[in-house]
Amino acid sequence: MTKKEITAKAVEILKKRYPDAICSLQYSDPFQLLIAVRLSAQCTDARVNIVTPALFTAFPTAEKMAQADVTDIEKYIKSCGLYKTKAKDLKGIGQMLTENYGGIVPDTIEELTKLPGVGRKTANLVCGDIYGKPAVVTDTHFIRITNRLGLVSTKDPFKVEKEMRKLLPPDESNDFCHRAVLFGRDTCIAQRPKCEDCVLNEICKKQGVKK
Numbered sequence: 001m002t003k004k005e006i007t008a009k010a011v012e013i014l015k016k017r018y019p020d021a022i023c024s025l026q027y028s029d030p031f032q033l034l035i036a037v038r039l040s041a042q043c044t045d046a047r048v049n050i051v052t053p054a055l056f057t058a059f060p061t062a063e064k065m066a067q068a069d070v071t072d073i074e075k076y077i078k079s080c081g082l083y084k085t086k087a088k089d090l091k092g093i094g095q096m097l098t099e100n101y102g103g104i105v106p107d108t109i110e111e112l113t114k115l116p117g118v119g120r121k122t123a124n125l126v127c128g129d130i131y132g133k134p135a136v137v138t139d140t141h142f143i144r145i146t147n148r149l150g151l152v153s154t155k156d157p158f159k160v161e162k163e164m165r166k167l168l169p170p171d172e173s174n175d176f177c178h179r180a181v182l183f184g185r186d187t188c189i190a191q192r193p194k195c196e197d198c199v200l201n202e203i204c205k206k207q208g209v210k211k
Contacts, residue, residue: 003151006203007167010149013199014179021175023129025049030105030130031062031097034115037122038089043080051077062103065094089117107131120158128174136161136168137177141184148188150205 001009015021024045027033032052039048055076059065065073073087080086093115097103105126106112112123121137128135136142138157142164146152152163168176187194198204 001203003167006149007151007164008169009203010200011169011172011176013203014176014183015172017199018179018182021178023125023178024181026052028056030126031103032056033130034093034105034112034118034122034126035065035090037125038093038117039077039080039086041086041117042082047080051080059090059094062094062097062105065090066098068094086117092116093118105130107133120161124161124177128177133174134165134168134170135174135177136164137174138164139177139181140190141188142177142180144190145180145184145188148193148204149200 023033025033025036025040026049027036035055036048036052039051055073058076059068059073068091070087070091073090074083077083077086077090096115097105101111106115107127107130109120109123109127112118112126113120121139124135124137127133128137138160143152143155143157143160146160146164147155151167152160154160154163165173183200184190187198188200195201195204
C-alpha cells in the first residue's frame with residue numbers, strides 16, 4: 001500500500017472507532033480555546049479543564065486578561081505546570097488580541113503564531129476547530145502514531161505537519177487529528193501499546209513498537 005492508501009484506510013478505521021471527533025478541552029468561545037490550548041502544554045487536558053472555569057470567570061475576555069496582574073493569573077493556573085511562563089503568555093495574548101485584533105482571535109496560522117507562546121500546534125487547532133480550516137495538529141500522540149504507521153519518519157512537529165498535509169484529505173485532517181489523540185490515549189500508548197487490540201493492525205508497520 002502507498003502512504004496515501006494507508007492514510008485513507010487509517011482515516012476510515014478511526015472514524016468508525018471514534019465517530020465523535022471532538023477536542024477534549026472545554027471551551028465556549030475562540031478566546032477560551034486559545035487560552036486552554038496554551039495551558040495544555042506539558043499538562044493534561046483533564047487538569048486544564050479543572051482550572052479554566054475559574055480562570056475564565058475572572059478573565060472572560062482578551063481585554064480582561066490584558067488588564068490582569070500576572071501574579072493574579074498565576075494563582076488560577078498554578079497546578080498546570082510552568083505556570084509563571086504561561087501566566088506571562090496569557091497576559092501577553094490578551095494584550096496583543098486587544099491592541100492588534102480588536103479582541104478577536106485571528107483565523108490564520110501566520111497571525112496566530114505571532115501571539116506569545118502560540119506555536120503551530122495551537123494555531124492549527126484553533127484554525128481547525130473554530131474556523132473550520134484544514135488543520136494538522138501535531139501533538140505527541142499524532143507524531144507517534146504516524147511514525148508507527150510508516151507515514152512519516154521524523155519527530156519534528158513541523159515536518160510531520162508538512163508531510164501529513166500531503167497525505168490527509170483536507171476535509172478529514174482536523175477530525176483525524178482528534179481521533180489520533182483518542183487512539184493514542186487508549187490503544188497506541190507510548191510505552192505499552194496494546195497491539196493485540198489495535199484496529200490499525202492491518203496497516204501498521206509497528207515502527208519502534210516494543211512488544
